[in-house]
Amino acid sequence: MSETLPVPSAPPAPARRVSGVPIRLEHVTKRYPGQDRPAVDDVTLDIAAGETVMFVGPSGCGKTTLLKMINRLIEPTSGRIHLGDEDVTNQDPDRLRRRIGYVIQAGGLFPHMMVATNIGMVPRMLGWEKQRVTERIDELLDLVGLDPEQYRDRYPKELSGGQQQRVGVARALAADPPVLLMDEPFGAVDPITRQRLQDELLRIQDELGKTIVCVTHDFDEAVKLGDRIVVFDVGARIVQYDTPEAILAAPAEEYVADFVGAGATLKQLTLTRVNSLHLRPVTTASVGDDAADAVARARAAGDDFVVVLDRRGRPISWPTLAEVSRMAAIPATVDEKLPVVGLGSTLNDALDTMLAASQGGAVVLGRRDSLAGVVTIEMIMDAIQRTRQETAG
């Protein structure tokens, strides 16, 4: 029988808006027919409102079963589930699911429905007026970084994997549910896209403060996204439930140490985020501005590059002064390969992004993809050096 594990007392992430509710699982068990051992064996777990909690553990240990019992896609054999003050164990599952957003691998979009129809499904079921649904769709596309004009009338197959996943997140958030469940949400996309989507999720969560429970196979992802991580063993036995920092510093059992991996010191870098660096301000210019003026301002500031912003203040390119000098006005050209990272990106991510680009740095995006500054390879190297010294000392 697993012991009761209250929410650990470490302080939550820096104060942010909380729109989520706490989740309490009480002695929850799931026995599948014909199996001798329960897939989930008497689990008690408290998840605090507004936190992101990551479920990790070996294949078949019961993570997905536990997750799906929260929105009753799987019915518990016994035990109770509370959302906020409410016992939802016997609540009508359809009603329950409207209060719990659910994101699965590859977005899980309906292929025959346009993006807008996919996103607007739950609000329409809830009887929202047409105008309100339409506005909500555009608002959400904007939130997940997709231009509504360009994407709302497309079919899922006309989107990249990463874009489909973004729409999946938008759809899950449509009716503004307090809880978001995610099952390997970024498992099906390439590493660079995954990193971007993780950054977006951090940014969105920073704005919204939902209660998020997310299953992942990737311990680095758990460290990056989680306010806390639950490490499970077979039967969804909770081996450790703590902040990423605490788990990396002191794995509870040898089993967790093995799971965390030999590179734990290096993983500490995954804990250091771009927002902890002192970001460099940079010369910017808007589309249509006089190029000579931008060059003069950059020279005066000692910058070799100019970050070009679109009319919504989002960076679209990062030309050198030599390139800008050849122009009359700043063009609207979007550089598809612009190296960008989010404020929540880890130093590992930032380094990966920079190594694939020519500028020796990356543009840092803040809220709604606005420019937060620039991070350079030198800044990352300095930070790595400091982390090494602290770990050694």
Ligand SMILES: Nc1ncnc2c1ncn2[C@@H]1O[C@H](COP(=O)(O)OP(=O)(O)OP(=O)(O)O)[C@@H](O)[C@H]1O
């Ligand atoms: N519908 C089912 N019928 C019978 N057994 C099941 C069913 N679904 C899952 N199981 C079993 O329950 C256990 C837990 O499965 P679950 O999918 O929850 O694990 P998991 O930790 O999410 O695994 P993975 O990481 O591989 O996705 C496994 O032993 C699995 O074989």
